[in-house]
Amino acid sequence: MKTYWKFAALIVLIVGTLVWLALGGINETKTYYKTIAELNRMPDAAGKRVRVAGDVDPGSITREGSVVKFRLKQDALMLSVIYSGSDPLPDTFRDGSQALADGKLGPDGVFQADKIQAKCASKYEAKPGMQPAQRRAGL
Amino acid sequence: MENLGALAILLAFCLSIYAVFGSLFGKWKRNPFLAVSARRAVYAVCALLTLASGILIYALLASDFRLAYVWQHSNRAMPVLYKFAAWWGGQEGSLLLWAWLLAAYSAIVIYTTRERFRDMMPYVIAILMTTEVFFIMLVGYVANPFQVLAVGRSIQALPDGNGLNPLLQYWTMAAHPPMLYLGYVGFTVPFAFAMASLITRQPGDAWIAETRRWTIITWLFQSAGILLGAGWAYAVLGWGGYWAWDPVENASLMPWITATAFLHSVMMQEKKGMMKVWNMVLISSTFFLCIFGTFLTRSGVVSSVHAFASGSIGKWFVVFLAIGIAGTAYLILDRLEYLKSEAQLDSIISRESSFLFNNLILLASCFAVLWGTLFPVLSEAVTGEKITVGAPFFNRVNIPIGIFLLLLTGVGPLIAWRRSSLDSLKRNFLHPAIAALVLMAALVAAGMRHFYALMTFGLSLFVLWTIAAEFYKGARAIRAKTGRSLLMAAVELTHRNTRRYGGYIVHMGVVLMFIGFAGAAFNLDTVMEVNPGGSFHLGRYDVKVVNLDSGENDNYSWNRAALEISSHGRKIDMLYPEHRVYKASRQPTSEVAIRRRLDQDLFTNFEGMSEDGQRAIIRAFVFPLVSWIWIGFWVLVGGSLICLIPAKTRLQYARTKVVGVAGQYETVHK
Numbered sequence: 062m063k064t065y066w067k068f069a070a071l072i073v074l075i076v077g078t079l080v081w082l083a084l085g086g087i088n089e090t091k092t093y094y095k096t097i098a099e100l101n102r103m104p105d106a107a108g109k110r111v112r113v114a115g116d117v118d119p120g121s122i123t124r125e126g127s128v129v130k131f132r133l134k135q136d137a138l139m140l141s142v143i144y145s146g147s148d149p150l151p152d153t154f155r156d157g158s159q160a161l162a163d164g165k166l167g168p169d170g171v172f173q174a175d176k177i178q179a180k181c182a183s184k185y186e187a188k189p190g191m192q193p194a195q196r197r198a199g200l
Numbered sequence: 201m202e203n204l205g206a207l208a209i210l211l212a213f214c215l216s217i218y219a220v221f222g223s224l225f226g227k228w229k230r231n232p233f234l235a236v237s238a239r240r241a242v243y244a245v246c247a248l249l250t251l252a253s254g255i256l257i258y259a260l261l262a263s264d265f266r267l268a269y270v271w272q273h274s275n276r277a278m279p280v281l282y283k284f285a286a287w288w289g290g291q292e293g294s295l296l297l298w299a300w301l302l303a304a305y306s307a308i309v310i311y312t313t314r315e316r317f318r319d320m321m322p323y324v325i326a327i328l329m330t331t332e333v334f335f336i337m338l339v340g341y342v343a344n345p346f347q348v349l350a351v352g353r354s355i356q357a358l359p360d361g362n363g364l365n366p367l368l369q370y371w372t373m374a375a376h377p378p379m380l381y382l383g384y385v386g387f388t389v390p391f392a393f394a395m396a397s398l399i400t401r402q403p404g405d406a407w408i409a410e411t412r413r414w415t416i417i418t419w420l421f422q423s424a425g426i427l428l429g430a431g432w433a434y435a436v437l438g439w440g441g442y443w444a445w446d447p448v449e450n451a452s453l454m455p456w457i458t459a460t461a462f463l464h465s466v467m468m469q470e471k472k473g474m475m476k477v478w479n480m481v482l483i484s485s486t487f488f489l490c491i492f493g494t495f496l497t498r499s500g501v502v503s504s505v506h507a508f509a510s511g512s513i514g515k516w517f518v519v520f521l522a523i524g525i526a527g528t529a530y531l532i533l534d535r536l537e538y539l540k541s542e543a544q545l546d547s548i549i550s551r552e553s554s555f556l557f558n559n560l561i562l563l564a565s566c567f568a569v570l571w572g573t574l575f576p577v578l579s580e581a582v583t584g585e586k587i588t589v590g591a592p593f594f595n596r597v598n599i600p601i602g603i604f605l606l607l608l609t610g611v612g613p614l615i616a617w618r619r620s621s622l623d624s625l626k627r628n629f630l631h632p633a634i635a636a637l638v639l640m641a642a643l644v645a646a647g648m649r650h651f652y653a654l655m656t657f658g659l660s661l662f663v664l665w666t667i668a669a670e671f672y673k674g675a676r677a678i679r680a681k682t683g684r685s686l687l688m689a690a691v692e693l694t695h696r697n698t699r700r701y702g703g704y705i706v707h708m709g710v711v712l713m714f715i716g717f718a719g720a721a722f723n724l725d726t727v728m729e730v731n732p733g734g735s736f737h738l739g740r741y742d743v744k745v746v747n748l749d750s751g752e753n754d755n756y757s758w759n760r761a762a763l764e765i766s767s768h769g770r771k772i773d774m775l776y777p778e779h780r781v782y783k784a785s786r787q788p789t790s791e792v793a794i795r796r797r798l799d800q801d802l803f804t805n806f807e808g809m810s811e812d813g814q815r816a817i818i819r820a821f822v823f824p825l826v827s828w829i830w831i832g833f834w835v836l837v838g839g840s841l842i843c844l845i846p847a848k849t850r851l852q853y854a855r856t857k858v859v860g861v862a863g864q865y866e867t868v869h870k
Contacts, residue, residue, distance in 0.1 A: 067548050072560060075604075079564050079597060083571070086593035094576060094586035112588060124810065124817075127727045150807075151439070153787065163590075 092163055097138040100166060112163045113140060113172065117179075119156035133162060133172075146175040154179035202267055202346040205255035209296075209346075212248040212303070213336045215241045219329040227322035238325060239310050245332065246303040253300045256293060256345050260286050265361050268347045269293060275361040275784040277754040282364050285374035289364045291498060291513070292345035294377060298494065299335040301385040306332065309389055317406070323396035331388050334520050342513050363784030366756065370436050376428040380452055383422025384490040387455065389414045391487035394480055398531045401538050408466050408479070413844060415466075419459050420840040426452050427833045438790035438805045440725065440821040442829065445594040450573045451493035454566050458486040461562040468555050472617070473542030477532065478559070480539065484528045489566075491521055496573070547619035554612035561601050561608070568597040603655050606714055609707050610663035613700075614670070632665035656718035663711045667704045674701075698845045705839030712832030719800075719825025727807075729815040739822040741802055742766045746774075748816055756780040758791075761806045761816050765795065777806035777818070800824040 092110040095103065100113055115133030122131040129144040142162050144150070154160060154177060164174035219241040226235030256269070260283045265271045273286040273293065288294040306328040313321060339345065367373070390411035397407040429452065430442035443449060462482040468475045495517035532539075545552050571578075572589050579587040614628045640658040648654060675689040684692065694701040728736045735744035747762040758780045765773040778791035788808075795802040803821040810817055 064545060064547060068545065068553070068556070071548065071557075075557070075560065076564065079568070079601070082600060083568055083593070083597050086596035087575075087589050089596075090590035090592045092588045092590060094588060151437075155788065 097133060097135045097140045100140070100172075101138070108165065110163065110165060111172075112161055113142075114159070114161050115140065117154065117156055117158050117160050122156065133160065140172055141170070142172045142174050144174045144177055146177070150177055151179045201255055201259065201264075202348060205252045206340075206344065206346040208248040208252040208255070209336060209340045209344075212245045212252070212299075213333065213340050215248070216245045216303075216329045216332045216336055219245065220326050220333065223322040223325040223329075227319075235322060238322070239314075242303070242306050242310050242325060242329065245329075245336075246300075246307040249296070249300040249303045249336075252346075253287070253296055256296060257284060257287055260284065263361065265359070266348050267345075268349050269345045271349060271361045273362065273364050275363040277784070278364060278369070281371075281374060282369050285368070286364050288377045288381070289368060292339065292343040292347075294381070295335060295339050295343055296345050297378065297381055298385060299332065299339050301381055302328065302332050302335060302388060305385060305389055309392075313410070317396075317410070319400050320393070320396040320402065320407075323399045324392045327392035327395050328388060334516075338513065338516060342516060361784065363782060366780070366782040366787050366789045367436060370432060372428045372432040373436065376425055376432055379421050379428055380425030383418050383420075383425050384455070384494060386414060386418030386421060387459065387483070387487050387490050389418070391483050394483045395528065395531060398480065398535050398538070401535060403538070405469055408469060412466070415459070415463060416840055416843055419456070419463060420837065422452070422456050422459065423833070423836060423840075426456060427830070431830060434826070435792065435794065436789075438792050438807075438819075440723075440792075440803050440805070440819075440823070442826075445569075445572070445591045447573045448497050450569050450594075451489075451496040454569055454573075455486045455489035455493060457562050457566040457569070458482055458489060461559045461566075462486060464555055464562075465559050468552065472552065474552065475555075475559075476539035476541060477536065480532050482559075484525075484532070488521060488525055488528075491517065491524070495521065549615060549620045549625070551612065551615055551617045554608055554615060558605065558608050558612060561604055565598055565601045568601075569594065572597075599652050602714065602717070603652065603659060606656065606659045606663060606711065609710065610659065610666045613704065613707070614666055628666065628669075632662045632669070635665050636662035650721045653718045653721040656714055660711045660715050660718075664708065667708055667711075670704060671701070694842060695845070695848045697849070698842050698847045702839050702842030702845075705842060706836050707839075709832045709834070709836030709839055712828045712835055714832075716825050716827065716829030716832060719823065719828070722824045724822040725820065727817065727819040729810045729817050731815050734815075736818075736820075738820050739800075739802075740767050741820075741822070742769075743804065743818070743820055745816055745818065754783075756782045759806065759809070761818065763793070763804055763818070765802065773802075775802070775804050777804045779806045779808055796827055798827055801826050 090110070092112045093103075095111050095113055097113060097115055100111060103109075103111075113133060115135045118132040118134040118139065122129065124130075127145065129150060131142055131144075133140045133142055142164075144162070144164075158179045161178040162172060162174040163176035163178075164172055167173050219238045222234050222238030222241060226232065226238055258264075259267050259270050260274050261280065263270065263274065263276050263283075269290060269292050270286075273289040274283050278286075286293065288297045306325070309328070310321070310325065313324075317324070390407070393407040393411045426449075429449070433444070434440075434442040459482075462479065465475050465482060466479055469479050495514065498513050498517070545556070547553065572593050576586045576588045579585060610632070611629070616624060636658040639661045640654050643654055643657060671690050671693065672686075674693040675686050678684065678689040678692050679686055682689070682692075694705075724739050726736065726738050730736060730745045732745055732748050735742055737743075742765070744764040744766070745761055746764045749760045749762065751758055751760075758778050760776055760778045763775040763777065764771060765775060773795050775793035775795060777793040779788065780791060781788045790805050790807065792803060792805045794804070801821075801823040803823060805819045807817040807819055809815065
């Protein structure tokens with residue numbers, strides 16, 4: 062029986078350490094998914110890590126040194142974003158692509174992003190010019 | 201042609217349903233003809249799906265743009281290899297690949313076991329074919345690769361296709377999905393055997409012995425798939441990393457972790473008769489995580505950069521998973537008494553205990569990855585807010601786990617079963633432990649302060665030393681007996697017990713990979729806008745932009761920078777990173793240029809031109825030790841292959857076996 066207690070103690074110790082690490086990790090990196098509309102309504106938005114999704118407003122991308130500015134668009138709403146992260150922007154990031162910006166909303170209403178993800182248009186099975194026939198071949 | 205393909209899929213669907221019921225009723229009604237016809241139905245399913253795949257491949261190679269799939273995933277200018285790879289470039293085709301692989305695996309299983317496991321096989325077939333029915337249903341009814349583009353009432357071909365995503369036009373990416381699928385699909389086989397052994401209440405571990413090779417091969421494919429994906433991300437994506445804890449990456453990692461745990465814990469069952477329930481749980485989890493992984497990449501449940509288009513396909517997976525998991529859980533719980541442990545844990549310092557902790561830690565890692573991946577879904581369900589966790593979360597949990605695993609890798613194989621004496625511990629571990637401490641002290645003295653990296657380097661030396669010592673001890677004994685050279689003796693030693701020494705080599709590969717991972721603690725990066733002729737400095741390198749060039753071919757147009765690399769004033773290399781824009785998809789991609797060396801890689805990415813069109817934007821990274829990840833991978837492949845070679849001497853394990861019960865024994869002898 063004594064052996065089993067030793068095992069139990071060790072397991073509790075290991076699992077406890079991992080849970081503690083995990084909780085710390087969650088608190089440090091948790092990011093809220095928001096649409097632009099929700100972000101505008103969020104009362105205590107400043108200071109929280111947020112991930113905003115939207116389409117890159119065509120023609121809005123400008124580079125200044127290593128800083129990239131652009132606007133995200135969702136329906137009629139716009140959000141100005143400044144990206145100054147260390148990772149290169151993904152190849153799929155361009156006018157009109159769907160993008161996710163991670164960062165914090167600044168007091169001036171400009172979103173300070175430190176990470177950008179863009180969904181590849183073609184992998185997203187770009188809408189074909191002609192819709193595939195709804196019927197299957199052979200029927 | 202496409203009609204024939206669609207028909208083949210339809211027929212395969214019917215035949216796989218027939219195979220399920222044929223083999224079950226053949227067993228229950230004791231009708232051998234029915235059972236044989238069910239087996240033949242499996243071969244027929246395999247042949248039909250081969251035909252369907254062949255037709256799709258032919259359509260891709262012939263650029264038959266009447267088919268929606270061909271139009272969306274290929275174009276005329278694409279090289280033949282990538283036209284072929286477009287088979288798995290999209291949703292429909294990759295599901296067809298899944299179904300075809302499963303059919304091929306099933307046919308192989310049935311052929312190789314045709315004379316054996318008479319009572320178990322009908323259930324194995326039923327389980328394999330139930331999974332097959334599910335996937336063929338998806339290919340046939342939800343995501344049909346033979347859909348034609350139609351305008352009005354006529355079938356019409358388009359002049360040229362959309363093209364395969366240019367990011368996928370790279371050789372490792374052509375090989376990565378099939379490798380991963382060979383792994384994903386392969387776990388269906390050990391799972392089917394495990395369940396069949398539960399259903400038929402088999403005594404003993406026949407299913408483990410029978411599926412050991414399958415499991416290792418499948419595990420190897422999966423490792424290769426994951427590593428090829430990492431290698432592709434490193435060489436193609438241009439963000440300068442190989443792993444981002446993206447949901448899709450995690451989806452491939454999770455079943456790999458449980459499979460690794462399974463490979464280790466079956467040894468406990470084979471040698472000690474312990475952990476039987478646990479093994480059932482592990483192989484089932486692995487199988488369902490494979491299905492879950494396929495689901496995650498397709499359903500759009502969690503947002504990912506890699507995801508296929510989301511659609512209605514997710515709910516089918518949810519139904520399949522729910523039924524499958526419920527059925528499996530019921531089977532295991534109902535047959536618990538057949539899975540009783542035959543031995544007990546005796547001591548914390550024992551082989552058993554090291555296996556136990558290896559499993560605990562691997563499972564904790566898998567759970568953390570699952571938790572992190574599904575966090576947005578879970579948090580939305582609980583609090584109504586969608587919250588995601590980032591890479592730091594995964595690293596924080598998994599780096600300590602990795603380091604603990606590294607320690608176990610060194611310690612586990614060398615401590616005795618049941619309990620270890622202090623004396624034997626000292627004999628085995630004193631020298632490597634001292635060596636590790638000396639190395640760590642030296643690194644600290646040299647100015648290294650990164651705690652995890654120090655631990656990793658120290659433990660890596662510890663493990664490598666213990667493995668080398670094992671080979672040396674065994675080889676020396678053989679040399680003394682036979683007079684061969686030490687190297688030949690080591691080969692002989694490995695051949696005598698391929699499983700054990702192959703396993704050591706796999707461990708060695710893993711250690712080398714860890715050394716590569718630890719290098720990431722010392723990465724450097726910079727981004728510069730440079731005029732032609734200008735230069736910048738990173739690490740020990742000076743990078744000078746010598747020339748900017750541009751041009752185009754059928755497939756893409758390109759901009760290329762010629763970079764002259766020098767170190768300490770001496771010119772050492774030229775790198776040519778390229779920026780391409782593919783014509784069919786109008787998508788830009790970066791062709792990075794990497795100077796790979798054993799101690800560090802210099803990674804350069806030409807990101808494009810600055811606003812005024814005068815300066816080149818060059819991003820450069822220095823990645824210390826990253827090559828060791830790929831080297832470690834090849835060592836791992838070699839070790840796994842050695843494990844598959846039959847050992848020269850068949851080993852007998854000291855283990856009490858229940859041959860029969862007293863009463864039965866008498867009836868036999870009456």
